Amino acid sequence: MFTNITLRTILKSSSAILRESCGPVSASPRHCCSALLSGPKVSRVSGSFVSPPLVRQYARTSKKKDPGPQSQLSDLPPTMLKKDYAAVPLAQTTDGIVKRLLSLELANHTEKLRLKTEQLISKVQRDENDRTSVEVQVAILTARIRNLQEHMLKHHKDKANKRRMLMAIDRRKKLLKNLRLVRYDTFEKVCEQLGITYTFPPEYYRRATRRWVAKKAFCLKVYQEVQKMKLKKKAAAAAAAAAQTEAKSQ
Structure with a gap:
């Protein structure tokens, strides 16, 4: 019962506030709506005001898309x-x-890629009919790797093409390694013309398992303790030698 009475009083007060803000009842509904949309107006009742209407973001600025790396x-x-x-x-x-x-x-993407591959081949090939040299193979693999890298930026869950890209990278690394050992000047020319940055492979690589990490930490700890014991022995031997020299001098 008490809740019904409170609801009625709230509704009556809100209707009175709306009448006061919109003017007399004879005013048109269009005028009333414009008065409400014009902004908050303080009513004649002390301590009460009309809340502003909700503004929907129709003119929201569009987000600029990241163009990404150049193809x-x-x-x-x-x-x-x-x-x-x-x-x-x-x-x-x-x-x-x-x-x-x-x-x-x-043209479609395949035809453009063929033309780009021919451009890279013409930069490094030995003569016009050269199609089987190491330099030409590196150029073909470079065009394929860059194409797969652009594909992986858009479709990062494509595991099959990711595997093909990694296999092509490994193949190109082997070819560049052999070319560097056999003809270093040609290796430098190929890297410069194709824009390849050659990084040296690590001398030794071992998978860091939990057992291997624990064993390595234990070995380092044992080595440090052995070095401390050696330093203590050297200090004791030096002290004994000093004591012997003092005894002889006396």
């Missing part, structure tokens, strides 16, 4: 012809529509 295919101009039509002289003299169909503007 290796971004430097290819769209007017360049595809690999299969670059050596055809008739493709250079056709009209604009056919030329657009034969250019990279309407």
Whole structure:
């Protein structure tokens, strides 16, 4: 019973506040709504006010998307012809529509990647017909690795392509290692032309298991204790020698 009475009094007071803020009852509902939306107005009743309406963020600023790293295919101009039509002289003299169909503007990703691979091969190959040298294999693997790296940035859960990328990286490391041992000048040229940073592999690698870490810590502790005992023995021997010299001098 008490709760019903309190609810009625709250409703009556809120309706009175709305009437006072909107003006007389004869005012149009449009005028009343504009008065409410114009902002908070203090009512005539002391200690009471009309709360401002909720503002929805319709004009929220859009978040700028991160463009990410630049693709290796971004430097290819769209007017360049595809690999299969670059050596055809008739493709250079056709009209604009056919030329657009034969250019990279309407080409897919595979055709662009083939053209990029040919560009990298032309930088390091020994002659025009060279297709099997170590330098050409490194160039092909470099284009494939960079393509898979860009793919993994967008699809980081693609385990199959991640495995292919790691296998290609290991293969390129072996080729560069052998090339560095056989012809160092060619190795430097290939790394410079393709933009590869060669890092030396570690001399020794062992998987750090829990047992191996505990054994290593124990061995280090034993070594430190042995060194302390040796220092104590040396100090005792020096003290004994000093005592003997003093006894002889007396």
